[in-house]
Amino acid sequence: MIRLVGILIGLGFTFVVLLAFVTGAYTWSTEEVAETAESVFHETAHGPEAGYSFDGPFGTWDLAQLQRGYQVYKEVCSACHSLNYVAIRDLEQLGYSEDQVKAEAASFQVPGINPDTGEDTMRPALPTDYFPSPYPNSVAAAAANNNAIPPDLSLMTKARHHGSDYVYSLLTGYQEVPAQLREEFPDATPAPGLYYNPYFANLNLAMAPPLTADGQVTYADGTEATISQMAQDVAAFLTWTAEPQLIKRKQTGWPVLGFLLFATILAWLAKKQIWAGAKRRKD
Amino acid sequence: MSFPWAKEYTPKHPVMRFFDEKLPLPRFVYNAVGAGYPVPRNLSYFWNFGVLAGFFLMLQIVTGVVLAMHYAANTEVAFGTVEHIMRDVNWGWLMRYTHANGASFFFVVVYIHIFRGLFYASYKPPREMIWLLGVTIFLLMMATAFMGYVLPWGQMSFWGAQVITGLFEAIPVVGPPLKTWLLGGFAPDNAALNRFFSLHFLLPFVILGAVILHIWALHIPGSSNPTGVEVKSESDTLPFHPYYTAKDGFGLGVALLVFFTFVFFLPNALGHPDNYIEANPLSTPAHIVPEWYFYPFYAILRAFTFDFILPAKLWGVLAMFSAILVWFFLPWLDKSPVRSGHYRPLFRKFFWFGLIPVMAVLFYCGGAPAEEPYVMISQIATAYYFLHFLVILPIVSSIERPDPLPFSITEAVLGSDDEAAAGDAAPTAA
Ligand code: HEM
Numbered sequence: 250m251i252r253l254v255g256i257l258i259g260l261g262f263t264f265v266v267l268l269a270f271v272t273g274a275y276t277w278s279t280e281e282v283a284e285t286a287e288s289v290f291h292e293t294a295h296g297p298e299a300g301y302s303f304d305g306p307f308g309t310w311d312l313a314q315l316q317r318g319y320q321v322y323k324e325v326c327s328a329c330h331s332l333n334y335v336a337i338r339d340l341e342q343l344g345y346s347e348d349q350v351k352a353e354a355a356s357f358q359v360p361g362i363n364p365d366t367g368e369d370t371m372r373p374a375l376p377t378d379y380f381p382s383p384y385p386n387s388v389a390a391a392a393a394n395n396n397a398i399p400p401d402l403s404l405m406t407k408a409r410h411h412g413s414d415y416v417y418s419l420l421t422g423y424q425e426v427p428a429q430l431r432e433e434f435p436d437a438t439p440a441p442g443l444y445y446n447p448y449f450a451n452l453n454l455a456m457a458p459p460l461t462a463d464g465q466v467t468y469a470d471g472t473e474a475t476i477s478q479m480a481q482d483v484a485a486f487l488t489w490t491a492e493p494q495l496i497k498r499k500q501t502g503w504p505v506l507g508f509l510l511f512a513t514i515l516a517w518l519a520k521k522q523i524w525a526g527a528k529r530r531k532d
Numbered sequence: 533m534s535f536p537w538a539k540e541y542t543p544k545h546p547v548m549r550f551f552d553e554k555l556p557l558p559r560f561v562y563n564a565v566g567a568g569y570p571v572p573r574n575l576s577y578f579w580n581f582g583v584l585a586g587f588f589l590m591l592q593i594v595t596g597v598v599l600a601m602h603y604a605a606n607t608e609v610a611f612g613t614v615e616h617i618m619r620d621v622n623w624g625w626l627m628r629y630t631h632a633n634g635a636s637f638f639f640v641v642v643y644i645h646i647f648r649g650l651f652y653a654s655y656k657p658p659r660e661m662i663w664l665l666g667v668t669i670f671l672l673m674m675a676t677a678f679m680g681y682v683l684p685w686g687q688m689s690f691w692g693a694q695v696i697t698g699l700f701e702a703i704p705v706v707g708p709p710l711k712t713w714l715l716g717g718f719a720p721d722n723a724a725l726n727r728f729f730s731l732h733f734l735l736p737f738v739i740l741g742a743v744i745l746h747i748w749a750l751h752i753p754g755s756s757n758p759t760g761v762e763v764k765s766e767s768d769t770l771p772f773h774p775y776y777t778a779k780d781g782f783g784l785g786v787a788l789l790v791f792f793t794f795v796f797f798l799p800n801a802l803g804h805p806d807n808y809i810e811a812n813p814l815s816t817p818a819h820i821v822p823e824w825y826f827y828p829f830y831a832i833l834r835a836f837t838f839d840f841i842l843p844a845k846l847w848g849v850l851a852m853f854s855a856i857l858v859w860f861f862l863p864w865l866d867k868s869p870v871r872s873g874h875y876r877p878l879f880r881k882f883f884w885f886g887l888i889p890v891m892a893v894l895f896y897c898g899g900a901p902a903e904e905p906y907v908m909i910s911q912i913a914t915a916y917y918f919l920h921f922l923v924i925l926p927i928v929s930s931i932e933r934p935d936p937l938p939f940s941i942t943e944a945v946l947g948s949d950d951e952a953a954a955g956d957a958a959p960t961a962a
Contacts, residue, residue, distance in 0.1 A: 251864045252926040259922025262851050263915045269838035270911035277904045306797055334615045400809075404615075407800060408808040450818065491808075494618070494625045501626070502796025509792060513785030520778040527573060527770055 286437030290430055292422070292447040296414040297481040303488060303495060306503075310489065310496055312344040317468050318486025319343060321479045324466050325459050326402065329394065331382035334403035335490050338376040342493060350376050357381050395442040397455030406484070406491040413488045418448040420480035423458040534563065534751065535570045537766040564751065570769035571776055572757035574945050578652075579755060580783035581645040586743065587784060588638035593736050595631040603683065605729035607722045610685035611810040629799040635677050636802045637791050639825035642670060647891075650862075651883055652760060653871040658753040660863040665746040667859045669739055674826070674856075676735040679728040681823055682720070686807030691820045693720040693728075699833070699852075702845040719813065759944045760871030761937055767949065768941035819901050827898025828891060829855055834902050835914040851914065858921045865921065868929035870937065878932040882924055890916045 296304075302311035319340070322332070337354045341347065354374045359381050361372035374381065383399075384390040390398045406412030426438055426445045439445050443453040463475045472478060488495070541559040543549045552559055562568045602621050604613045617624035646666070649655055655663035678696060682689045697720065700711040716723030754763060763769055770776070794801065802824060806817050822830055829852050836848035858865075873880045890913045897910040938944035 251861065252867070255858075255861060255865055255922045255926060258854070259918045262854065262918040263923075265838070265840050265847055266835050266851070266911050266914045266918075268840055269836055269844065270908055270915070272838050273904065273908050273911065277908065282904070334612070334619065339619075404808045408805050410805055412805070492618075498625065498629075498796055498799070502792065505792055505796065506789065509785060509789050513782065513789060516778070516782040516785045520782045523774050523778045527775060 286430060286434035287451060289434075290427065290437075290447050290452055291450070292418070294409075294411050294415040294418040294448055296411075296417055296484075297477065301413060301481070301485055301488070303485070306499055308496065308499065311485065313470055313472075314482050314485045315343045315489050316345070317470065317472060317479075318482035318484070318489075320468065321460075321466055321483040322402070322486055325479075326483065327380070327383060329383055329390075329399040329456075329459075330402045331384075331399075332380040332403050332490060333382065333401045334379070336377060336379050337374060339493060340376075343489070347376075354378065395455050399456065402487055402490065404491045406488045408491075412491065413484050415448065416484040416487055417480050419446060420458075420460050420483070421477055422446050422448040534568070534754070535763065535766070535769065537769075538563070538570050539568050539771065541566075541568055564747070565777070566773045567771040569751070569772040570763075570766070571755055571772050572763055572768060572941050573770045573775075574757050574759065574941050575755060575776070575779075576758050577779075577783060578644070578648040578758075580780055581641050581648060583780045584641045584783065584787050585638065585645055587787075588634055588641055589736065589739060589743065591634050592631060592638060593740070595627050595634060596733070596736065598627050599631055600733060603729075605683065605726050607685060607725055607811070610683065610725060614684045626795070629795050633791065633794045633799060633802060635680065636823075636825065637787070637794075638673065639677070641787070642673065643825070646670065646859075647888075650887070651873040651880075652756060652758065653866055653868065653873070654756045655863045656866060656868075656871050657863065659750075659756060661749040662746055663863060664860060665742055665749060667856065669742045669746060670859075671856065672735055672739045672742060676732060676739065677823060677825065679732040679735075681807075682725065682728045683732060684807060685725065685811045687809045687811055687815075687817050688804045688807040688820070690720055690811035690813065691817055692822050693724065695820055696822070697724075699845075699849045702843065702849045704846070756871060757941060758872060758874065759938055759941060760875065761939075761941055761944070764940045765942070765949075821899055824895075824899060827896075828894035829898070831894040831898035831910040832914045832917065834898075834907065835910040837907060837911075851918075855917060858918075862921070862925075865926045866929045867926060868932065868934065870934040875935040875937055876929075876932060877935060878928050879925075882920065882928060886916060886924070887920050890920070 302309055302314065322330075337357070338350060340350050340353060345353065354376045357374040357378070357380070358371040359374045359378050361370055362368070363370045384393065387398050406416060409415040423444060423446050430445075431438055437452060439453040443455055444457060445452060446454055460476045460479050463473075465476075466474050466479060468474050492498075541552070541556075541562040543552050543558065548558055551557065559568075599617060602613060602617045602624065604610060614628070617628050619625075621627075649663065649666070678692075682693045697711050697715055700714065701707045703710065712718055714724075715721075716727060756762075804821065821827075832855050833848040833852040836844045836851055838844055838847075840847070842850075868876060868879065870876055873883055893909060893913040894917065897906045897913065900906040940949045942949040
């Protein structure tokens with residue numbers, strides 16, 4: 250009985266799903282699948298040619314690069330993008346001294362309270378403060394940016410596939426709109442206030458190219474600030490903001506795996522020895 | 533409860549004797565996983581996965597309790613407290629990555645455990661109750677994992693919750709109010725997040741209870757084995773300790789090597805980048821997908837695209853739940869007198885060339901966007917899935933002629949079994 254009911258239910262589901270298949274297949278074979286501009290022009294992100302120092306299981310931070318990247322963030326990106334989850338004190342991890350971090354903190358103004366009157370004021374930030382946002386709220390952010398809100402950058406490299414490569418590609422990937430796109434997909438050409446970038450998911454984004462000229466920042470360490478250099482430095486910096494424990498994590502991993510390997514080999518030898526007798530054991 | 537030749541616990545040390553009289557916990561352990569529990573001598577490494585599942589359950593409970601000390605279930609701050617754990621809590625990142633990847637590995641291990649049961653037909657008498665409890669555990673795991681994924685309140689948390697709870701709306705009449713009642717609102721919000729946290733904390737302990745019953749039920753007939761022939765005499769078994777403690781210890785080592793490679797070097801490989809974007813009810817992600825371990829069932833859900841009497845969405849929901857519920861009925865759908873797939877030539881072909889590839893396809897399509905050709909492929913795979921369990925299995929198991937079985941486990945291992953064949957075999961335990 251239960252098998253009979255089972256067979257009927259099984260055939261029922263099969264019938265309905267195959268009906269769906271037949272109708273789906275019919276539509277699929279009769280309707281032309283229209284190509285979209287995204288499917289033709291979207292490009293996969295790639296990192297700088299030499300890769301990053303933090304790549305691979307043995308990677309490490311290049312502190313000089315992170316400091317340069319921080320400089321790019323501060324001088325360029327911070328005009329529009331917040332860094333909500335990063336505290337100013339975290340900069341010590343980039344190799345700045347305590348005093349340098351204090352001085353750096355003091356260069357930012359954060360909302361505070363006047364200790365005498367209790368009125369809202371601005372005060373210089375302390376290392377324990379978080380990086381201040383460029384806009385008081387998301388409405389102000391959207392209003393200043395053609396209705397697009399510049400996303401918080403703290404986690405950006407983890408919030409996109411191959412995030413470090415993505416940020417680099419996005420910053421270096423702005424192009425003229427290809428003639429082919431203008432011809433074949435006139436609807437996909439950027440509306441006013443949007444910019445064409447084949448690395449962005451729908452090709453047109455509201456961020457004007459932020460890195461436009463070599464030498465836009467003057468690096469303290471004398472590195473030549475080409476666009477590609479600034480892009481990879483800020484991508485490295487954002488990799489750090491997204492995962493400050495990245496290198497510690499990998500460095501912790503090796504001894505853990507080493508210990509486990511050792512323990513597993515011991516366990517294997519113990520197992521072999523214990524089972525040696527059992528192969529013939531008949532009692 | 534065990535075989536008559538099981539060794540008796542005889543404490544020598546006075547402290548242990550004291551314990552044994554007042555609270556025989558050591559005796560319990562000895563009989564459960566010690567020298568007092570005889571186990572078939574021929575278990576393969578596929579029998580390691582039960583213990584591994586138990587390990588990952590404990591790991592989830594330990595890391596979860598620590599995470600709960602630093603997490604706050606409030607939509608305003610939940611995402612931020614997770615980042616606080618990642619950045620400021622000592623070893624918080626290790627706790628979180630262990631917990632997140634631990635869930636994935638728990639499912640890997642349990643999927644292997646379940647498919648071991650399917651191949652060796654471990655669900656057949658006398659082990660039906662073990663199997664029923666197992667499927668119940670699996671359902672509880674799915675509920676727990678789903679609610680856990682909502683807690684970080686990222687984009688996939690929010691939209692996953694939106695889609696899954698939206699399934700209730702497919703139920704006629706009571707569906708929409710039921711959904712509102714479950715969520716405590718019309719969409720996932722603070723009320724939903726709070727109750728999901730509460731339940732996510734509770735359910736693992738319910739699972740633990742179900743696991744205890746599962747293992748209790750297992751200890752009545754004892755484990756099956758790769759031949760599917762029941763234990764006949766003492767020579768068919770070995771004491772759990774030291775034989776299987778050693779084998780399980782080695783298996784655990786290998787599992788942890790793979791697991792910690794993910795935790796330390798690929799911690800986000802099994803996750804979705806969108807969940808590092810804070811939940812935003814106004815911005816729908818391009819592709820909403822659940823966690824990878826739900827993909828096969830998600831593919832089945834989306835395979836139903838045609839309104840046949842009932843709306844397609846309702847068919848999808850019914851099929852998705854039925855896909856798991858059919859497992860409950862396997863002990864009665866499979867008529868074969870033989871358990872192990874090794875001795876069932878036709879059954880084995882359908883298992884390796886039907887069910888396994890179809891599961892692989894469903895896994896793949898569940899993660900792919902809901903576009904052609906993935907939908908058509910999932911439709912064919914879904915059709916086979918139901919045919920396999922509900923039509924092929926009952927028919928094949930009643931018509932197929934199984935290969936000859938070995939006389940006993942001992943014969944299968946050693947080539948002969950004088951002791952049991954001589955007729956003076958110890959009575960078979962029931
Ligand atoms: C929290 C999850 C689970 C834990 C901790 C667990 C634990 C165990 C353990 C320790 C064993 C004995 C060792 C072995 O045969 O591998 C076992 C056996 C078994 N489990 Fe599970 N299990 C879990 C989930 C499941 C699920 C989801 C199913 C099926 C849907 C299942 C079905 C079975 C069956 C049929 C056996 C007996 C196998 C045989 O004797 O051949 N278990 N389980």
